[in-house]
Amino acid sequence: MNTSTPLHERISEVAATLTPSEAQVAAFIAGNPALVAVSSTVELGTYTSTSDATVVRTAKKLGYANFRELRRSALAASGRQRDPSKVLDDQLGRINSSGSGARRVLRDTADVLTQFEADLDELSWDRAVTAMAGAARVITYGIGPSGCIAEYLSICLNRAGVRSSNIRAAGFALADHLLDLSDRDVVVVFATMRRFREIDVVLNHAAKAGATTILVSETLGVALRDRVDIVLATPPTTTGTSDGVVTGMIVARxxxxxxxxxxxxxxxxxxxRLNALRAEIVGGKLDAED
Known part of the structure; x- marks a missing residue:
């Protein structure tokens, strides 16, 4: 393997040769390069419920002479993931080399969803569903594109008879929306990649109010695991042409x-009842497609 081969390409190239425990380590490395860059083999073994020996074996199968080389590669990968312009540059390069942009995006998105299904923590999922179904109110929150996912979930829940409200405010305006949080609420936070200060504020206040918190994230699950009640982790998307918003929408649905x-x-x-109200608004019977 070429020594200059990026971390995520290495993982893709050797994926079929990894044992289940090594694949678990590789998946964690792919999704959390920034954390890998500052962790020891023992810590990664703990994060992945494997062992430091498994971490070392995985690093060697990825073509690294030692764990230190893997950490340097992870640091470089995390730097590119944090820079949206570099992520876009990588994605456009993949599109240009694929021959068919549509097929590449569809294939990468299908791969992400397949990975999400394979890695789904069903216990956490069931806990999240039970909490939301029993809540007096489900509050959804996100910033930027993640805010679109949060709003979509809130609309859908209301249409299903579950009381829900969405918060998209940032800055000072956010404070007004947090005043009435209670221990009967469930707060669902969508934070695909970036940890905005507002995310911490929402989680802090929800904890003080006694509300149950659910985090849906591609990269922040490990960092915020001790701050939330339930983590729904989604696979990394910056290594392909898919997007975390697509995965988030699937999770919301x-x-x-x-x-x-x-x-x-x-x-x-x-x-x-919703359909009857719509019919009143338009002055007639609605077709199913409306």
């Missing part, structure tokens, strides 16, 4: 349907 299924009769009834 699956959460909505899973929660609605807890009280199917109420969910269907709410949708019937």
């Amino acid at each position: 699956a959460l909505d349907l899973s929660v609605a299924a807890q009280n199917q009769t109420a969910a269907v009834g709410t949708m019937q």
Whole structure:
């Protein structure tokens, strides 16, 4: 393997040769290069529920002479992941070399979703669904593109008969939206990549209020695990042409349907009332596609 081969390409090249425990380490490395860059083999063994020996074997299978070389490569990878312009440059390079931009994006997105299904922590998922279904109110939050996911989930939940509100405010305006948080609320935070200060404020205040917190993130699960009740981790997308927002939308859709299924009769009834209201607004019967 070429010594200049980037970390994520190395992982892709040797994926089929890894044992299940080594694959677990490799997946963690791919999703958390910044953390890998400052961790020891023992710490990575703990993070991945494997061992320091497994971490060392994985590093060697990736073509590194030692763990120190892997950490240097992880540091370089994390630097590119934090720079949106470099991520875009890498993605456009993949599009230009693929022959078909549409097929490359579709293939990469399918790969991410397949990985998400394979890595899904069903216990955490069930805990999240149970918490949301039993909440007095589900509050969703996100900034930028993640805010679109949060708003989508809130709309869907309301249409399924689950009381929900969405917060997209940032800066001083955020404070007004946090005043009435209570221990009967569930707060779902979408933070695909970046850890904005507002994310910390929302989590801090939710903890003080006694609200249950759920984090959906591609990169922040490990860093914020001790700050939230439930983490729903999604696979890394910066190494391909897919996007974390796409995965987030799938998570939101699956959460909505899973929660609605807890009280199917109420969910269907709410949708019937919504459709009746729409018909009143347009002055006639709505077709199914409306």
